[in-house]
Amino acid sequence: xxxxxxxxxxxxxxxxxxxxxxxxxxxxxxxxxxxxxxxxxxxxxxxxxxxxxxxxxxxxxxxxxxxxxxxxxxxxxxxxxxxxxxxxxxxxxxxxxxxxxxxxxxxxxxxxxxxxxxxxxxxxxxxxxxxxxxxxxxxxxxxxxxxxxxxxxxxxxxxxxxxxxxxxxxxxxxxxxxxxxxxxxxxxxxxxxxxxxxxxxxxxxxxxxxxxxxxxxxxxxxxxxxxxxxxxxxxxxxxxxxxxxxxxxxxxxxxxxxxxxxxxxxxxxxxxxxxxxxxxxxxxxxxxxxxxxxxxxxxxxxxxxxxxxxxxxxxxxxxxxxxxxxxxxxxxxxxxxxx
Amino acid sequence: xxxxxxxxxxxxxxxxxxxxxxxxxxxxxxxxxxxxxxxxxxxxxxxxxxxxxxxxxxxxxxxxxxxxxxxxxxxxxxxxxxxxxxxxxxxxxxxxxxxxxxxxxxxxxxxxxxxxxxxxxxxxxxxxxxxxxxxxxxxxxxxxxxxxxxxxxxxxxxxxxxxxxxxxxxxxxxxxxxxxxxxxxxxxxxxxxxxxxxxxxxxxxxxxxxxxxxxxxxxxxxxxxxxxxxxxxxxxxxxxxxxxxxxxxxxxxxxxxxxxxxxxxxxxxxxxxxxxxxxxxxxxxxxxxxxxxxxxxxxxxxxxx
Amino acid sequence: xxxxxxxxxxxxxxxxxxxxxxxxxxxxxxxxxxxxxxxxxxxxxxxxxxxxxxxxxxxxxxxxxxxxxxxxxxxxxxxxxxxxxxxxxxxxxxxxxxxxxxxxxxxxxxxxxxxxxxxxxxxxxxxxxxxxxxxxxxxxxxxxxxxxxxxxxxxxxxxxxxxxxxxxxxxxxxxxxxxxxxxxxxxxxxxxxxxxxxxxxxxxxxxxxxxxxxxxxxxxxxxxxxxxxxxxxxxxxxxxxxxxxxxxxxxxxxxxxxxxxxxxxxxxxxxxxxxxxxxxxxxxxxxxxxxxxxxxxxxxxxxxx
Numbered sequence: 001x002x003x004x005x006x007x008x009x010x011x012x013x014x015x016x017x018x019x020x021x022x023x024x025x026x027x028x029x030x031x032x033x034x035x036x037x038x039x040x041x042x043x044x045x046x047x048x049x050x051x052x053x054x055x056x057x058x059x060x061x062x063x064x065x066x067x068x069x070x071x072x073x074x075x076x077x078x079x080x081x082x083x084x085x086x087x088x089x090x091x092x093x094x095x096x097x098x099x100x101x102x103x104x105x106x107x108x109x110x111x112x113x114x115x116x117x118x119x120x121x122x123x124x125x126x127x128x129x130x131x132x133x134x135x136x137x138x139x140x141x142x143x144x145x146x147x148x149x150x151x152x153x154x155x156x157x158x159x160x161x162x163x164x165x166x167x168x169x170x171x172x173x174x175x176x177x178x179x180x181x182x183x184x185x186x187x188x189x190x191x192x193x194x195x196x197x198x199x200x201x202x203x204x205x206x207x208x209x210x211x212x213x214x215x216x217x218x219x220x221x222x223x224x225x226x227x228x229x230x231x232x233x234x235x236x237x238x239x240x241x242x243x244x245x246x247x248x249x250x251x252x253x254x255x256x257x258x259x260x261x262x263x264x265x266x267x268x269x270x271x272x273x274x275x276x277x278x279x280x281x282x283x284x285x286x287x288x289x290x291x292x293x294x295x296x297x298x299x300x301x302x303x304x305x306x307x308x309x310x311x312x313x314x315x316x317x318x319x320x321x322x323x324x325x326x327x328x329x330x331x332x333x334x335x336x337x338x339x
Numbered sequence: 340x341x342x343x344x345x346x347x348x349x350x351x352x353x354x355x356x357x358x359x360x361x362x363x364x365x366x367x368x369x370x371x372x373x374x375x376x377x378x379x380x381x382x383x384x385x386x387x388x389x390x391x392x393x394x395x396x397x398x399x400x401x402x403x404x405x406x407x408x409x410x411x412x413x414x415x416x417x418x419x420x421x422x423x424x425x426x427x428x429x430x431x432x433x434x435x436x437x438x439x440x441x442x443x444x445x446x447x448x449x450x451x452x453x454x455x456x457x458x459x460x461x462x463x464x465x466x467x468x469x470x471x472x473x474x475x476x477x478x479x480x481x482x483x484x485x486x487x488x489x490x491x492x493x494x495x496x497x498x499x500x501x502x503x504x505x506x507x508x509x510x511x512x513x514x515x516x517x518x519x520x521x522x523x524x525x526x527x528x529x530x531x532x533x534x535x536x537x538x539x540x541x542x543x544x545x546x547x548x549x550x551x552x553x554x555x556x557x558x559x560x561x562x563x564x565x566x567x568x569x570x571x572x573x574x575x576x577x578x579x580x581x582x583x584x585x586x587x588x589x590x591x592x593x594x595x596x597x598x599x600x601x602x603x604x605x606x607x608x609x610x611x612x613x614x615x616x617x618x619x620x621x622x623x624x625x626x627x628x629x630x631x632x633x634x635x636x637x638x639x640x641x642x643x644x
Numbered sequence: 645x646x647x648x649x650x651x652x653x654x655x656x657x658x659x660x661x662x663x664x665x666x667x668x669x670x671x672x673x674x675x676x677x678x679x680x681x682x683x684x685x686x687x688x689x690x691x692x693x694x695x696x697x698x699x700x701x702x703x704x705x706x707x708x709x710x711x712x713x714x715x716x717x718x719x720x721x722x723x724x725x726x727x728x729x730x731x732x733x734x735x736x737x738x739x740x741x742x743x744x745x746x747x748x749x750x751x752x753x754x755x756x757x758x759x760x761x762x763x764x765x766x767x768x769x770x771x772x773x774x775x776x777x778x779x780x781x782x783x784x785x786x787x788x789x790x791x792x793x794x795x796x797x798x799x800x801x802x803x804x805x806x807x808x809x810x811x812x813x814x815x816x817x818x819x820x821x822x823x824x825x826x827x828x829x830x831x832x833x834x835x836x837x838x839x840x841x842x843x844x845x846x847x848x849x850x851x852x853x854x855x856x857x858x859x860x861x862x863x864x865x866x867x868x869x870x871x872x873x874x875x876x877x878x879x880x881x882x883x884x885x886x887x888x889x890x891x892x893x894x895x896x897x898x899x900x901x902x903x904x905x906x907x908x909x910x911x912x913x914x915x916x917x918x919x920x921x922x923x924x925x926x927x928x929x930x931x932x933x934x935x936x937x938x939x940x941x942x943x944x945x946x947x948x949x
Contacts, residue, residue, distance in 0.1 A: 058547055090550035097548075102541040107563045117549035168549070350786065357790045366802060475680075475938070479931035481882050483889050484905060484923035491916050582795040586886055601890065604801050612802055619795035627792075 005176045005208035006055070006093075007031040009069035013050050015062055020282045024050050026232040030225075032176065032208035037199070039211045039219045039240075041255070042229035043274075048212045049098075051229075052180045055210075056095055057085045073175065091121040094169040098181040100161035104153035110164055111149030118171045136167040140197060159190035163197070170201065176208040183218065195222055216259055220244060225315075228252050231279055231289035233306050238316030248311055248318035250294045250327070288321070296327045344632055351624045358620045359410070359613070363403045366609045367395075376419045406613070415614035420606045425614045429596055433618075435505050436588070436595030439514055440580045444573060446519030447526055452569065455530025456562065459538065470531070474524035483586045486517035490590070503592040514591045518583055522576045529572055533565035540564075571630035578623030681939020687932030695748040702742035703730075706899045710737030718917055731921060735907060740918070743899040744925055750900045751881050751929055754815055758880035759873050761819025766826020767869065773827070774834025775857060784827070791824050797883065801892040809895050814887060818880050829872050830865055837864040867940075874937030878930045885926055901926050 013025040025047040032038045040048045054065045057080075070078035072093065077085065089095075094117075097103045104113060114136070115129035123129070130149070137145035140163040153161060162182060169177055179198065183191040199222050202209045213219060219226055219240065226243045228236040228251065236249040247253045254274035276293035288294070291301040300321065308317040320327075373389040374381075381389070390396045394405070406416065415425035458467040493513060494502035501510050537543065538561055546560045584597035592598070596615055603611035694701060710733070716722070718732040718740070731740040773784035803817045837843060843860045851860075887893030888902030896903060901922040908918035 056548060058544065086547075086550040086552065088550065089548055095548040097541060097545060099541050103545045105542040105546065105560050105564070108560075116546075116551065116555075120549075120551060120555075165545075168545075350789070353786070354790045354793050358793050361790075361794070362799065362802070365799075365806060475934060476931065479878070479927050479934050481885055481923060481926050481930070483886050484919070484926065487905070487909070487912060487919050488923065491912055491919065495913055582797045585797055585801075586890065589890060600798055601801075604805050604892070607805060612798070616795060616798055616802070619798060620793045623793050623795070 003034045003073075004071070005032050005034055005073060006210075007069060007071040008055065008067060010067060011051065011054060011070070012066045013047070013054050013059065014064045014066075015060075017282065023281045023285065024232050025054065026281075026285070028227075028229065028232075028234045030227050030234070030237070032210055034175065034208055035203070035206045037202065037209045037211060037222055037224045038227060039213060039223035039225070040227045040229055041213060041216065041219055043214055046229045047232040048214075048229050049180055052095070052178045052210065052212050055178060056089055056093065057082070058089075058095075087121065090117040091172045092174055093176040093178070094172070094174040096162075096165050096169050096177065096179040096182045098184050100158050100165055100185060103165060104161055106153055109150050109152055110156070114149070114164070114168050114171060117168070121172045132171060133167070136170050137164070139170070139201065140164075140167045141193075142167075158186055159194065162186060162190075162194055166194070166198065166201070170205070173205065174207060176210070177202070178210045178212070180212045181214070182211070184213075184215070191218075198222070216255060228255070232281055233289065233319065234308060235290065235306075235320075236316075236318040237308065238311075239314075242311075242316040246311075246316070248316070249290075249320050250296055251290050252318070254293075288319075296322070340635065343635055347628055347631055351628045354624055355617070355621060356407075359407060359617050360403055362613055362616045363406060364399055366613060367399050367402065410614070410617065415617075416610040418603070418608050418611050420603075420608045425610045428599065428611065429614060429618065432594055432596050432599050434595075435593060436581065436584050436597055439511060439518060439584055439588070439593065439595060440577055442511055442515040443519035443580050444522065444577050446515050447522040447576070448569075448573060450520075451523045451527035452530050452566070455527040455569075456534055456557075456565075458527070459531045459534030459565075460557070462535065467531075470527060474527055477520055477524045480520075482517060482521050482583060483590060485520070486513065486587060486590045489513050489517060505591075505593045505595070510591070510593065514587050514593055517590075518580055518587045521583065522573075522580065526569055526573060526576070530565065530569050533568055534561060537561045537565045567634070571634055574626040574630040575623070578619070578626050581619050581622055679939075680935040681942070684932045684935030684937075684939055687928060688936055691748050691929055691932065692752065694745055695752050698745045698749055702739075702745045703728075704739035704742040706738060706742040706746040707897050708738060713737045715911065715915060717915075732915075732917070734904070734918065735911065738897075740921065743904060744901070744921060746899040747901040747904065747922065747925065748929070750811070750894065750898060751884070751926070754811075754818070754884045755877040755881045755933070757815045758818040758822060758884075759877040761815070762821070762823040762876055762880075763826050763869070763873055765820070766823030766872075767830050767865075769823065770827040770830025771834045771857060771861065771865070774831040775838055775853075775861065777835070777838075781831070784831070788824055788827050788831075791821070794821075796821050797886070800883065800887060801890070804887065804892045809892060811894050811898065814884055814893050818883055822876050822880055822883075825876060826869070826872050829868055833865045833868050834861055837861045840864070871937050871941045874933050874940065878933040878937075881926070881930055881933075 008031065009029045010027045011025060011029070012023070012027050015022045015024060028047075028051065030038060030040075040051065042048050050059065050063070053059050054063075055070070057065075057077075059065055065078075067078045070076060072088065077088065080088075104110075111130070111133060114133040115126070118129045118132055119126070133149060134145045137148055142148055142160060142163055148156075148164075153164075156164065162185075166182075177198075182198065183194050186194060195218060198209065198211075201207075211218070211222065223240040226236075226238060226240050227234055228243070228249065230251050236243065236247070236252045243252065244256070247256050251274065258274070274293055279289050279292060281289075287302045288297070288304045288306055291297040291304075294301070304321045306319045308319050310317050373386045373393065373395050376389050376393070394402060409416070413426055415429070417423065418425055418428060421428070454466070454470045454473070458464075458470040461467060490502045490513065493499045500512050501507070502513070504510050543556060543561055546556045551560075581597070584595060585601055586597075587593070588595050588597035589601045596618070600612060600615040602608075603615070713729075713733055714735055714737045716729055716732045716737075719730050722732075729739050729741070731744065734740055734743065769784050769787065773781040800817050800821060804813055807813045807817075838861065840860075843856060846856050846860050884893055884900070885902030885905070888900045889906045891906060894900040894903050896907070904922040905919060908915070908922070912919050
């Protein structure tokens with residue numbers, strides 16, 4: 001049995017806004033083992049970025065975080081004071097952001113920014129930090145690494161900057177990396193390289209990796225486990241194969257219909273889509289949040305809970321009150337009624 | 340970058356030519372300098388002779404080109420009243436004005452940057468309110484009146500500071516405060532706005548995600564970037580302060596070129612006035628040019644436009 | 645199917661709302677803005693009323709001298725004066741309160757008329773530059789930069805010397821100089837407004853240029869125009885006071901606050917209130933105009949969202 005790096009139970013984030021209390025994350029749970037990749041998937045605004053910031057303790061000041069459990073290496077970190085939390089950040093757990101173009105400080109050299117966290121968390125020794133920086137820049141595939149140290153961010157392309165960001169996240173040998181849409185802002189060819197690199201490094205250093213993305217293609221390539229989020233809740237979770245082969249929740253099914261599959265999708269055939277928009281998450285919420293976009297919704301869904309229910313195959317669970325067979329039966333009867 | 344610099348320098352030069360031509364024609368069209376030189380007792384023949392001697396009988400544009408040509412070589416002619424070389428009179432006094440300007444700017448920066456930073460870290464806090472109050476009140480306080488009240492309170496009632504002259508450093512304290520506080524509101528507001536913007540940027544999030552201490556995030560990562568536009572604005576304000584020095588130097592009897600221009604205007608001493616206008620304008624133009632070039636150098640996208 | 649969404653709102657909007665200040669902060673800010681707006685408005689209306697009703701309010705003719713009753717003390721030094729001259733008399737025995745009351749007329753007159761002249765020039769230049777762009781913009785930009793390079797105060801003093809000191813000359817000189825901010829702001833706002841979809845649509849429909857500028861562009865710039873107008877009005881009032889203080893503005897015996905400060909200067913050590921009172925009046929008038937302008941900016945911004 002491998003070691004659990006991070007375990008989150010019942011994480012909620014609440015933010016007071018002008019029109020009431022916003023609930024962008026409403027009780028989600030997951031865990032990551034060493035060497036495992038968890039992908040959190042969902043469309044923009046489903047709360048996945050806030051989830052990642054919440055784990056790092058980087059939420060905006062107005063946001064309130066609550067957890068039943070937030071265990072890092074088996075220790076509760078949910079109630080750590082900021083001073084101790086900042087020792088973990090950038091040290092044992094680090095983060096890669098979406099925007100490589102703006103995530104590096106334009107006023108300082110790459111080398112300075114790379115060594116900064118190392119010199120705070122590991123050793124003040126400049127020479128050691130420098131060696132480590134050069135080693136990692138080479139590791140992430142940057143040529144003539146030593147001379148890059150004195151360059152400024154604006155002298156590098158987006159792909160190179162994201163490699164620098166990855167190297168920066170690796171500086172202090174973290175046990176967990178949280179990557180928030182690390183490839184979204186990059187060209188498609190660069191995306192593949194960066195993903196490949198991430199997977200390779202994760203393997204080599206035996207880290208836990210949480211990858212936040214809206215791109216199911218990325219998920220298929222890199223994930224071990226998948227967590228599908230909708231409107232601040234987990235609607236389906238399970239091993240990557242189960243999710244792709246037997247998607248159980250109507251939302252996951254809808255998402256998967258949006259991807260063309262060579263050989264399966266017929267030429268000229270319409271791709272699927274999930275019609276409708278994300279519901280407003282302000283105030284008291286009741287019932288299944290997906291019901292206004294769900295093709296199978298009935299009156300029961302107005303009051304239904306959103307608990308995850310296990311499916312036959314082990315770890316695979318979904319949050320719809322009805323099983324696949326039920327839904328098929330209901331759909332059939334409603335079609336009959338319409339006729 | 341070089342093309343941009345050349346283009347901007349050319350525009351700056353053109354501006355100086357237009358400014359000098361405007362002041363030259365303004366002063367020459369409105370008043371007869373021969374009357375000033377001749378004085379009240381001069382007869383009509385004397386005036387006519389003076390006109391010939393100084394070349395005032397020629398068209399204004401001829402006089403301008405002659406004056407401008409010599410001004411380029413640093414020769415601004417002779418004072419009508421004192422008979423001394425204008426360049427000499429200015430060179431003797433410009434140091435005082437520069438000292439005052441630099442001190443006033445430093446004073447403004449020392450007050451406005453810390454206040455702006457603290458106000459940005461805690462918007463709507465007590466410090467933010469106080470800073471806002473200082474800004475609002477500061478902008479409404481007439482500089483010269485503030486200077487006079489300081490003289491009454493600090494110079495006369497408390498007898499802390501000398502109120503007139505420029506013999507010692509103590510003589511510069513009140514003029515510095517009087518001239519410097521006026522720039523404080525603008526610089527502070529810009530610091531605050533810049534810090535708020537930078538603190539919300541992605542690279543500050545990166546810095547926090549690296550687990551750096553709050554002071555490193557604030558001073559190393561945020562302030563450095565927020566301060567660049569403030570420095571640029573400060574350069575422009577230095578130009579304004581030279582203009583403001585006229586009132587301040589007059590009140591404190593601080594004999595710099597601001598005082599000199601006041602004295603020259605009282606005596607309609609045109610060569611001195613023209614020279615000082617040109618010097619003030621040059622300072623403004625050069626400082627603006629430098630701050631533009633500095634910005635272009637820091638942000639390569641500007642010079643491409 | 646029941647609709648969960650109370651209002652169909654995209655998440656992006658909600659996120660925007662989150663990143664903005666919290667509701668309390670926003671509310672407080674708006675209240676503070678409105679308070680300052682109200683306070684400014686009340687003081688301005690008060691001073692305006694005093695200026696308009698000056699003949700009724702003033703106990704004496706502000707120009708009536710009485711050499712046997714010079715430099716009498718105000719009521720807090722000498723209770724006997726309360727009835728006759730509550731704020732004492734100046735160096736030629738004129739009633740100080742009456743002069744202060746009439747001084748409001750001068751300051752407001754200068755502020756408003758200067759603002760009207762400079763506002764007209766600046767708006768025409770700015771809107772033209774912003775709307776037509778290209779060469780036109782380049783030329784107007786050059787004019788603006790030239791104006792900015794001129795040391796206003798010094799050139800204004802020189803102009804007053806050249807054309808003779810009077811109220812009209814001061815208004816004209818300041819009006820012809822203080823249009824720069826109008827032009828800069830109007831130019832950039834017009835540029836933004838020009839690219840609005842409905843303005844593009846109007847152009848595509850073949851509306852005439854004057855029609856588009858008046859009907860489509862002008863309503864967009866009106867808010868900022870008012871804000872700049874308040875800033876420049878305050879600026880003009882301060883500059884007139886400084887010019888008059890140095891003797892290069894309104895001439896005696898006109899009751900201008902700046903001129904009163906000039907006359908009071910020689911008595912500053914023994915009768916400091918002669919300095920304190922006109923300065924305080926100036927300060928409150930300018931403060932009120934600034935508060936009003938700041939409040940106005942908040943209000944118009946709120947509406948713009």
